Amino acid sequence: MLFQVFETSQGSGALEILNKYPDIRLMILDYYLPDEDTVELIYSIREKFKKNEVGIIVVSGVIKTNMIPVLLKAGANDFLSKPFSKEEFIIRVNNTIEMLDIINELEFYAFKDPLTGLYNRRYFLKKLQSYGNLLKDMVLN
Secondary structure, eight states: OOOOOOOOSSHHHHHHHHHHOTTOOEEEEESBOSSSBHHHHHHHHHHHSOTTTOEEEEEESSOOTTHHHHHHHHTOSEEEESSOOHHHHHHHHHHHHHHHHHHHHHHHHHHBOTTTOOBOHHHHHHHHHHHHHHHHHHHHO
16 A cells, blocks of 8 residues: 655644645654644644544654553544554554544445435434534524
8 A cells, every 4th residue: 555645843734734635544643743742733633633534643752651541532543652663553554544444434334325325314313413513502602
């Protein structure tokens, strides 16, 4: 499998790249970013992209083990400790992308008719609920 790779040394650059190329499926983030807290960056990414839209793997050579659950709760899909082998890296990247594909396939079958591809009742009920929440927020403001 071939990948197109974009690179930045800044957390803010990662958000810019995601906004410019919204079809990106996977981000590899180093825990230590010079301009931004990685946990906050993950929260920012998750405000715009769900876990099934963009996978996030955080890598670090020096991290307290109690930070790993914090990263995962913030929305990271995986954590990889440095140093790691090329094989382990490739496996984790492939596993994350495969998980995204599985989630998207399950979502397709949950919300669309497999024969016609049309949205089903479950999809419309979910949308109605989100529109109801939006209307409630508008009324309260």
